[in-house]
Amino acid sequence: MPRFVDRVVIHAKAGNGGNGCASVHREKFKPLGGPDGGNGGRGGSVVLVVDPQVHTLLDFHFHPHVDAPSGKQGMGGNRDGAAGADLEVKVPDGTVVLDEKGRLLADLVGAGTRFDAAAGGRGGLGNAALASRARKAPGFALLGEKGQVRDLTLELKTVADVGLVGFPSAGKSSLVSAISAAKPKIADYPFTTLTPNLGVVSAGENTFTVADVPGLIPGASKGRGLGLEFLRHIERCAVLVHVVDCATLEPGRDPVSDIEALEAELAAYTPTLQGDTTLVDLASRPRAVVLNKIDVPEARELADFVREEVVRRFGWPVFEVSTVSREGLRPLTFALWDMVSEYRKAQPAAVPRRPVIRPIPVNESGFTVESDGEDGFVVRGARPERWIAQTDFTNDEAVGYLGDRLARLGVEDELLRLGAKPGCAVTIGDMTFDWEPQTPAGVDLPLSGRGTDVRLEQTDRPGASERKAARRERRKPGGDS
Structure with missing residues (x-):
């Protein structure tokens, strides 16, 4: 499945x-x-x-x-x-x-x-x-x-023009299947719809999309029931439609209280798309009310009784429909298209997104030096950290080149200004060094063997010439293998 x-x-x-x-x-x-x-x-x-x-x-x-x-x-x-x-x-x-x-x-x-x-x-x-x-x-x-x-x-987040909201078993899936070619799962138990269903509806020569999303219950904005899995799919909808079950037998429920409970959850929901007010302002989104299941005699009587009260209290258009007899579906589809088209016309023209280029200021040093609180210093910055990652620390010449780059950037001058002493710990990225002031960058140095640097000759690690000599000794007949 x-x-x-x-x-x-x-x-x-x-x-x-x-x-x-x-x-x-x-x-x-x-x-x-x-x-x-x-x-x-x-x-x-x-x-x-x-x-x-x-x-x-x-x-x-x-x-x-x-x-x-x-x-x-x-x-x-x-x-x-x-x-x-x-x-x-x-x-x-x-x-x-x-x-x-x-x-x-x-x-x-x-x-x-x-x-x-x-x-x-x-x-x-x-x-x-x-x-x-x-x-x-x-x-x-x-x-x-x-x-x-x-x-x-x-x-x-479902991209649809109309979003259907309502309690479980209110008939949202049946309504989508009746006005479009979508075939969502329909059954006589709550939470039949566990995933959004999208249908394309035709209103004369015009078409729009309708989303049937999972049922809503009180507390959904805090995660109860299907909670946020429901609410995130209505952020983009241009029109919200309350589908009310007029044939419910649950005590304490009526169309007006159902709508008020749904509106409370919509008001309490905090959308993800907080940067775009045209998408997240659910309170200003156009609404309509569908009084469903009027093919049941008791439901028709209730719909006729509460229709004027819903209009008076909320000021939204109200439609009485039956997905079984298909009564009232055609006026509903044309009315929804009018609401969608009016909403689209009221929105500002979409501006193509352009890439944002943020040039680095000319006088930007590109690094900061801070004390680590233990007689050491930490250097932060995109360039110094990148240079550390690019350096082969098994090669003395590469380490010397790194020192030249850091000196040209001004790291050594900043360390001296902050009172760094020879031998103190300096951390850049994932590496920690015992800092020793180097020859100023740009000064010509005596030539040495490839892979070596005269400024690092005090290291205990064998240099390139010593490694070559040891390799020649091993290759002599009778030498160590």
Whole structure:
């Protein structure tokens, strides 16, 4: 049996950027070929795309993990790695995207609407791109960035012109099946409808959509019954129709009290789409009342008795209908179309959404330095943290290049200004260093072996030349294997 899912949590993971390549061009009779390592490819992004052929979030219910491919590593000969393809994930029209804290990120309405759910990591630069006047043949390359990982909540809010609200067994499903070609489940027990049903209704040459959503009970705005699963599907409706069961035998219920109870729940509901007042102002939405089941004699008498009182108290149009005998259905459909068309004309013209570009100010340093409260410091900022993730800490030359970048950015000057002492702990991203002031950036340094830096010679780790010598010793006959 098919299932309808209108709320899921997905785990979107963008692809990692490929590592850059550290390579030297080697060709006969060209001993100084120079660096020719290519750049790593960009990681693929996770993109949500509205597809009219998708009507439920069921696929994400069974497969919540969405992973985009990573970029390829750069290669020698100035060959860049291939970029990871963006993963386009199809979602239904009317999908709302929320972040981990429940904040609205995107409202996806309209075929083809796109949203970048997770951005792919940038590829690392190869040593050919890192070559400069002072560093003509870099013996290192930058690592690729990690792709963005996010837990997102997807909510499907039905896109319909008319929303039918009412108590369980009020006849909403029967009404939809009578005025449209929809075939919802109909039975003589409460909560027959567990998922929204959408029907297309014709009123002469005009058409509009009607949503039959699960029944409402007092306390639904706080989660009772089907609660929020019902209410989220009426946020987009242009017209709300109260379907009242005039043939109910439950004590203490009458059409007026039913309408008042439903209105209390609508007023107490806090919508998700709080940023768009044209969608969430349920109190100002046009309304109508349908007194249903007048094919039952007692129900017809009750409908005739309360009709004037409903008009006097609420001021809404009232229609008496029977889905069994189809009495009153044609006037109802034309009246609903008039209300929908008037509501559409009253709304301002939709303005196409444009991408928002927020350039970084020229004088923006891009980082902050704060004390950790224990004689150490924490450096925060997009650029320093990205540079840390791109650095291969097994390569002294790469570490020296990182120090130059941080010095040019002004991190060392800020540490000195705040009173940092040599040897104090400095944390950037996931790395903690014992800080030692370096040679000022831009000063020419004596040339050393590839992968080394004279400023880091005090390290206890064997340098590149020592590792090469040890490798030659092991390869000699009788040496250690």
